[in-house]
Amino acid sequence: MAKTERICTLLLRLIAFGATLSATIVMATSHETASFFAVSFEAKYTDMPAFKFFVVANAIVSIYGFLVLFLPSDSLLWRLVVALDMVFTMLITSSISAALAVAQVGKGGNSSAGWLPVCRQVPKYCDRVTGALAAGFIGVLIYLLLLLYSIHTVLNPLLVQKT
Amino acid sequence: MAKTERICTLLLRLIAFGATLSATIVMATSHETASFFAVSFEAKYTDMPAFKFFVVANAIVSIYGFLVLFLPSDSLLWRLVVALDMVFTMLITSSISAALAVAQVGKGGNSSAGWLPVCRQVPKYCDRVTGALAAGFIGVLIYLLLLLYSIHTVLNPLLVQKT
Numbered sequence: 636m637a638k639t640e641r642i643c644t645l646l647l648r649l650i651a652f653g654a655t656l657s658a659t660i661v662m663a664t665s666h667e668t669a670s671f672f673a674v675s676f677e678a679k680y681t682d683m684p685a686f687k688f689f690v691v692a693n694a695i696v697s698i699y700g701f702l703v704l705f706l707p708s709d710s711l712l713w714r715l716v717v718a719l720d721m722v723f724t725m726l727i728t729s730s731i732s733a734a735l736a737v738a739q740v741g742k743g744g745n746s747s748a749g750w751l752p753v754c755r756q757v758p759k760y761c762d763r764v765t766g767a768l769a770a771g772f773i774g775v776l777i778y779l780l781l782l783l784y785s786i787h788t789v790l791n792p793l794l795v796q797k798t
Numbered sequence: 799m800a801k802t803e804r805i806c807t808l809l810l811r812l813i814a815f816g817a818t819l820s821a822t823i824v825m826a827t828s829h830e831t832a833s834f835f836a837v838s839f840e841a842k843y844t845d846m847p848a849f850k851f852f853v854v855a856n857a858i859v860s861i862y863g864f865l866v867l868f869l870p871s872d873s874l875l876w877r878l879v880v881a882l883d884m885v886f887t888m889l890i891t892s893s894i895s896a897a898l899a900v901a902q903v904g905k906g907g908n909s910s911a912g913w914l915p916v917c918r919q920v921p922k923y924c925d926r927v928t929g930a931l932a933a934g935f936i937g938v939l940i941y942l943l944l945l946l947y948s949i950h951t952v953l954n955p956l957l958v959q960k961t
Contacts, residue, residue: 682910685899718949721884725942728888729895736848736896737903741911747845748904750913779888786881786949 641708644784647777652700654774655727658767659693662686662734665763669756678757685730685737686764692730693771696723696778717785724778731771738764804871807947810940815863817937818890821930822856825849825897828926832919841920846904848896849927855893856934859886859941880948887941894934901927 666679680686699719706712742761744752754761829842843849862882869875905924907915917924 676910678910683908684902718946721945721949725888725891728892732892732895733899736899739847740900740903740913745846747839747841748913748916750903750911753911782884783881786884 644781645704647781648700648704651774651777651781652697652704654770654777655693655700656697658771658774659690659697661763661770662693662767663690665760665767667757667760678753678760680764683734683737683741685733689730689734689767689771692726693774696727696774699723717782720778720782720785724775724782727771727775727778731768731775734764734771735768738768807944808867810944811863811867814937814940814944815860815867817933817940818856818863819860821934821937822853822860824926824933825856825930826853828923828930830920830923841916841923843927846897846900848893848900852893852897852930852934855889856937859890859937862886880945883941883945883948887938887945890934890938890941894931894938897927897934898931901931 662680666677668675668677670676680690703716706716738761740750740752741764742752742754744750825843829840831838831840833839843853866879869879901924903913904927905915905917907913
């Protein structure tokens with residue numbers, strides 16, 4: 636029972652690591668050069684502070700996720716992992732929300748503020764950003780699942796007293 | 799000991815409730831009419847999807863925070879409150895990040911995307927939005943504190959066995 640559980644958790648953490656890592660890489664490598672009238676410009680993730688935050692946050696969580704994979708199962712640090720999981724889940728939730736809000740303006744524009752959508756000029760860049768956001772979203776969902784499971788386990792007094 | 803702790807927690811929850819409620823009200827009532835050349839337009843929170851999300855998320859968390867204040871201290875539901883706290887903290891973290899990302903573009907503009915800053919036209923609206931974001935930020939910080947404290951308490955096996 637405990638072994639199946641541990642393998643499941645490890646598998647989920649592996650998927651979460653893969654998701655955050657690919658979110659980082661896809662977002663960091665997304666760029667496209669477009670010409671608008673006579674001016675050619677390059678769209679990169681560094682253009683938007685929210686996208687930079689997304690890359691940094693996902694990179695940090697990827698490193699954390701990688702390190703946790705190698706934590707021995709009898710380590711006392713697992714108690715700390717619940718708190719760390721929470722802080723890092725909050726970090727990527729925050730980064731994906733910020734990136735999504737800016738991406739929404741990029742895709743749909745905002746008529747009240749007079750901001751034009753930019754996705755028609757750089758469609759490939761937009762597709763890559765969408766992909767990165769989707770990967771990041773998978774990461775967030777898995778971390779949320781792991782967290783709710785941890786809280787459920789820890790809150791169950793029978794399980795706590797058994798260990 | 800346990801009583802002081804309970805009063806502290808209740809006080810923190812009261813402040814958090816006040817912070818999220820004022821964030822909701824300040825954001826929802828922020829509007830300014832400005833005239834740009836011959837056209838006059840009104841800036842409202844409904845112009846931006848991210849700000850609408852901020853109002854809805856903070857309103858939900860305010861209602862939740864209000865209800866939790868009246869939970870009897872010996873209720874078994876307190877175990878559920880840790881999980882609910884986490885989900886709702888994530889919700890307001892997400893909403894404040896999205897609103898902050900859009901507000902940053904509104905304040906500073908984005909030269910790569912050709913989005914002009916709008917705060918010069920509607921300075922009072924911008925100030926109110928900043929105030930709402932600050933109140934929301936205080937709410938997030940207090941919920942994060944409560945959550946880390948809950949996890950710390952629950953994770954401490956001595957405390958769990960004592961109750």
